[in-house]
Amino acid sequence: MSDYDYDYFVIGGGSGGVRTARIAAGHGAKVGLAEEYRVGGTCVIRGCVPKKLLIYGAHFAEDLVDAERFGWTVNDKSFDWQTLRKNVLEEVDRIEGAYTSTLESHKVDVFHDRAVFQDAHTLKVGDRTITADKICIATGARPGRFPCEGQEHAITSNEVFHLEKLPDSILIAGGGYIANEFAGIFNELGSKVTVVNRSDKLLRAYDHSVVERMMHIATIKGIEFVYNAPFAKVEKREDGGVRVTTEGGETLEADLLLAAIGRPPNTDGLNLEDVGVDLTDKGAIRVDDASRTSVDNIFAVGDVTDRVQLTPVAIREGHALADTLFGGNPWTVDYDCIPSAVFSHPPIAQVGMTEAEARDTLGGVEIYTSDFRAMKNVLANRNERSLYKLVVDSATRKLVGAHMIGPDAPEIMQALAIAVKAGLTKEQVDATVAIHPTMAEELVLMR
Numbered sequence: 001m002s003d004y005d006y007d008y009f010v011i012g013g014g015s016g017g018v019r020t021a022r023i024a025a026g027h028g029a030k031v032g033l034a035e036e037y038r039v040g041g042t043c044v045i046r047g048c049v050p051k052k053l054l055i056y057g058a059h060f061a062e063d064l065v066d067a068e069r070f071g072w073t074v075n076d077k078s079f080d081w082q083t084l085r086k087n088v089l090e091e092v093d094r095i096e097g098a099y100t101s102t103l104e105s106h107k108v109d110v111f112h113d114r115a116v117f118q119d120a121h122t123l124k125v126g127d128r129t130i131t132a133d134k135i136c137i138a139t140g141a142r143p144g145r146f147p148c149e150g151q152e153h154a155i156t157s158n159e160v161f162h163l164e165k166l167p168d169s170i171l172i173a174g175g176g177y178i179a180n181e182f183a184g185i186f187n188e189l190g191s192k193v194t195v196v197n198r199s200d201k202l203l204r205a206y207d208h209s210v211v212e213r214m215m216h217i218a219t220i221k222g223i224e225f226v227y228n229a230p231f232a233k234v235e236k237r238e239d240g241g242v243r244v245t246t247e248g249g250e251t252l253e254a255d256l257l258l259a260a261i262g263r264p265p266n267t268d269g270l271n272l273e274d275v276g277v278d279l280t281d282k283g284a285i286r287v288d289d290a291s292r293t294s295v296d297n298i299f300a301v302g303d304v305t306d307r308v309q310l311t312p313v314a315i316r317e318g319h320a321l322a323d324t325l326f327g328g329n330p331w332t333v334d335y336d337c338i339p340s341a342v343f344s345h346p347p348i349a350q351v352g353m354t355e356a357e358a359r360d361t362l363g364g365v366e367i368y369t370s371d372f373r374a375m376k377n378v379l380a381n382r383n384e385r386s387l388y389k390l391v392v393d394s395a396t397r398k399l400v401g402a403h404m405i406g407p408d409a410p411e412i413m414q415a416l417a418i419a420v421k422a423g424l425t426k427e428q429v430d431a432t433v434a435i436h437p438t439m440a441e442e443l444v445l446m447r
């Protein structure tokens, strides 16, 4: 035991912070953790978990319609937002409790306060002064705000889970993950949705043809997309709604405006400059492969480093750091082939290179696609086609990318990502016998 109060102190009790604290404590370190809001962080409290539950809730809108084609009579369909909201928030409370118990059972001291640096080994945690040998910054990121007059009239993903009532109409600013996921949720639940993007591209990191298919289906479902429309001004209407004026002079109005325009890292007010922790141009904490900052005993994991803003990545970074510092088992995170998904309606999933990236990087590329209507959608008379695409390096025959849109695409992609990550060839995929009848069998039948 060192002369410090703790061997390891973690700032932030989100995905990365909880994991690194728990693993370090399991290795025998004396660990403290400060969380200024709620244990679980963005993912559990106001991100992945409540978002996915709303996606499930919203999807019943289609399922109940389709059910009639399968012989069911569903009388008196109605939807109650308050019930869904209450049940989702109760589930969030339950998971927060489970995270807290895990920390307690690993003997991590949890301080429900904000932590700020005093020097490289000393933190002010609420009223206390706490010293630690090693410190991990896992403070995450926060919703971005547009740089224009009236931005305070927009809500963000922090508030969206707590709405008193569903809006009749909503403008969603942004063209990324959150915008497209909440466009699907609000549209299914009956709001008139307009997605307003400042450029002409949605979901830049995703394969062009899959994004096009998503936009096509979303448009048929009633979602409107407005492009090249950066905001000049946001005003509150007398009836509580919002009026947006774009830089091009167009006016857009709705009951509610949701800003989903990226998440800047939470580095403000931590006193990092005085301690000597370097930041990137975007205000993220600069770290090396081992998550070490410019100060020897200070580390950072998760969204605050702005490497890949996904929960499984934050968790892995936190785990690797704790094993390296306290477990005698140094390892680093491999960022190659991280699978990801957008839980839009229908969802998108991908791993590896897009077709465009492969064509830019590799000598020769072969593309295999399957464009089909899922059996369930055919019987339901739902004219909604899935698209699967495999990207193959012609020289090695290895699968270098996979892209999907369609029912359960993220569930299917998790397994397919193993094949891409393992560097399997197209022939090895083809050698696998199909499971029939499934949607996923298309993956082994593309010729």
Ligand SMILES: Cc1cc2nc3c(=O)[nH]c(=O)nc-3n(C[C@H](O)[C@H](O)[C@H](O)COP(=O)(O)OP(=O)(O)OC[C@H]3O[C@@H](n4cnc5c(N)ncnc54)[C@H](O)[C@@H]3O)c2cc1C
Residues within 6 Å of the ligand: 011, 012, 013, 014, 015, 016, 017, 034, 035, 036, 037, 038, 039, 040, 041, 042, 043, 044, 046, 047, 048, 049, 051, 113, 114, 115, 116, 138, 139, 140, 141, 157, 178, 266, 270, 301, 302, 303, 304, 308, 309, 310, 311, 312, 314
């Ligand atoms: C709406 C939404 C949906 C998402 N959906 C997905 C998804 O489906 N899949 C996925 O992989 N990712 C998703 N994400 C991203 C994911 O939530 C983040 O990548 C992940 O939570 C990052 O974990 P973290 O530990 O870095 O930070 P966080 O989980 O944000 O935790 C940081 C914690 O630090 C606390 N904190 C900050 N400053 C201080 C301080 N000075 N003192 C004490 N405490 C402090 C904060 O209160 C917070 O609890 C979503 C995000 C949002 C917003």
Ligand SMILES: NC(=O)c1ccc[n+]([C@@H]2O[C@H](COP(=O)([O-])OP(=O)(O)OC[C@H]3O[C@@H](n4cnc5c(N)ncnc54)[C@H](O)[C@@H]3O)[C@@H](O)[C@H]2O)c1
Residues within 6 Å of the ligand: 145, 146, 147, 173, 174, 175, 176, 177, 178, 179, 181, 197, 198, 199, 201, 202, 203, 230, 231, 260, 261, 262, 263, 308, 309, 310, 340, 341, 342, 343
């Ligand atoms: N399913 C998932 O895994 C999931 C879901 C939600 C969020 N997340 C994570 O959280 C991060 C944040 O999500 P997000 O949707 O806020 O960001 P994003 O990076 O996915 O998309 C941001 C969008 O906002 C636009 N934009 C940026 N500044 C703008 C401005 N001033 N005015 C108008 N538009 C602007 C960008 O062009 C882009 O289309 C994601 O990058 C992702 O890593 C993941």
